Each structure stands twice: as C-alpha cells, then as structure tokens.
Amino acid sequence: MSPEISNEQLNAFVDDELDVAEKDALFAEFEADPEVAQQVCELRAVKELVRHGYAELPVLVRKEWARQFYVPRSLVAGAMLALGLTLGWLGHDWSQSAPAAQVAQAQPQPHVAFPVGTLRPVSLAGVSEDIHKVVMHVDSADPAKFKTLLDDVDYLTRHQAVLGQPVQVEVIASHYGLNMLRSDVTPYAARINGLIQSHPNVIFVACNQTMRRLDKEGVKVKLLPHTQVTPTAIEEIVNRLQGGWTYIKV
Numbered sequence: 662m663s664p665e666i667s668n669e670q671l672n673a674f675v676d677d678e679l680d681v682a683e684k685d686a687l688f689a690e691f692e693a694d695p696e697v698a699q700q701v702c703e704l705r706a707v708k709e710l711v712r713h714g715y716a717e718l719p720v721l722v723r724k725e726w727a728r729q730f731y732v733p734r735s736l737v738a739g740a741m742l743a744l745g746l747t748l749g750w751l752g753h754d755w756s757q758s759a760p761a762a763q764v765a766q767a768q769p770q771p772h773v774a775f776p777v778g779t780l781r782p783v784s785l786a787g788v789s790e791d792i793h794k795v796v797m798h799v800d801s802a803d804p805a806k807f808k809t810l811l812d813d814v815d816y817l818t819r820h821q822a823v824l825g826q827p828v829q830v831e832v833i834a835s836h837y838g839l840n841m842l843r844s845d846v847t848p849y850a851a852r853i854n855g856l857i858q859s860h861p862n863v864i865f866v867a868c869n870q871t872m873r874r875l876d877k878e879g880v881k882v883k884l885l886p887h888t889q890v891t892p893t894a895i896e897e898i899v900n901r902l903q904g905g906w907t908y909i910k911v
Contacts, residue, residue: 664672703895791905793828799911802837835894836866842867844883868894
C-alpha cells in the first residue's frame with residue numbers, strides 16, 4: 662500500500678471540498694492503490710447511510726445520549742448516530758460480482774480506474790438505538806490516535822461498570838488501521854490484551870478484506886490473540902447499526 666492519506670483528505674474529497682489540483686493528486690493515488698480507492702467508496706457508503714436519516718447530526722439525541730453516561734470528548738466528536746435511518750448501502754468485496762443495483766453517489770468519476778463494487782440496499786427502519794452498545798471504526802495507522810481510542814475505551818467501560826450500566830464496545834480495524842491489531846506491527850499488544858482481559862464486553866475485530874489484499878501483496882498478517890475477523894468492515898458496521906448500536910468513526 663502507498664503512504665497513508667489522511668482521513669481529513671479523504672473526507673474532504675468525498676465532501677467535494679478540494680480544489681482541482683488536490684483532486685488530481687488523489688485521482689493519481691486512487692489509480693495506483695486500489696486500497697485507497699476502496700477506502701473512499703466505503704467512506705461514501707457510510708456517509709450516505711447517515712445522510713439518509715439526518716440532514717445533520719441530531720443534537721437533541723446526542724445530548725440525551727451524553728446525559729445518560731459520560732463519553733470522552735474524542736469519541737463524542739466523531740459520533741454519527743444512526744437511530745431511525747430508513748435506507749443505507751452495504752458495500753461488498755470488490756472481487757465479487759452480483760446482480761445488485763449500484764449507487765450513483767458511490768461511483769467514481771469516469772476517468773478514474775476504481776475497482777467496480779456492488780452495493781445492495783439495507784433497511785434500518787424501526788431500529789431502536791441502544792446507547793450501551795458502541796461500534797468504533799478505525800482505518801488509520803496513527804499510533805497516537807489509537808492510543809487515545811484505547812484510553813477512551815478503558816475509561817468508558819470502567820465508568821459504566823461503576824454505575825452498574827455496562828457498555829459493549831466493538832473496535833473494527835480496516836485498511837491502515839489493521840496495523841493496530843497485527844502482532845508483529847502494533848505497539849499496543851499488551852494494552853489491547855489487558856483491555857480484553859479486564860473488560861469482557863470489549864472486542865477487537867479485523868477486516869478480512871484488508872487481510873486478503875495484504876496477502877496478495879505478499880504480506881502475511883498475524884493478528885493479536887482473541888482478535889475476531891469479519892468479512893468486511895462495512896458489512897460489520899451495517900450489521901451493528903441494524904442491531905441498534907451507536908457508530909463512531911475514530
């Protein structure tokens with residue numbers, strides 16, 4: 662994979678906030694690295710999942726959530742609540758083909774050599790949000806960002822246990838974020854193992870799609886003990902949203 666492109670750049674691209682020169686630079690990166698191209702398409706898919714339900718983040722719901730238990734600021738800042746969404750889009754492995762409708766918003770510009778993915782509609786109608794179930798998605802290899810995530814997970818689980826209101830937390834790692842769960846790469850192996858041992862309600866999940874891509878590049882991925890594996894990060898996220906979980910993009 663090529664050197665990491667920041668989440669800020671990818672979000673700005675998806676939100677059409679870059680100038681022509683910046684877009685051209687990213688287009689060249691997408692053509693050279695299918696991993697980054699897919700990351701953009703998955704980001705678009707998740708953003709559409711939220712936009713179908715809210716024109717903007719529901720402040721009243723978010724305040725109610727914060728009143729019921731304290732969530733560290735670094736988590737609240739990234740929260741995208743999915744309560745009441747009526748339609749989302751689930752991205753599948755780019756190597757698969759299926760007679761499913763493709764979403765216009767998720768398609769790349771014609772001159773860019775994106776991999777062609779298939780998308781199928783998923784319904785979240787009638788789903789009730791459970792504020793004590795949180796799924797967090799990390800796709801960055803920034804060690805400082807991941808340390809903050811671990812600090813927040815530790816604090817949140819301990820705080821809720823004291824209140825007698827335990828919280829379930831699932832951390833999903835994909836793309837560059839998978840490095841945080843690789844036993845031969847992560848600087849936080851002991852910390853993650855300690856969290857798993859101390860908090861049975863905390864689990865770490867690796868994206869198998871990212872693992873397969875690395876394997877094709879000759880990289881053998883060795884995961885930390887107790888790490889679970891999901892076929893794709895986006896599929897796991899949507900499954901959790903359908904189960905009422907609160908989604909947080911780290």
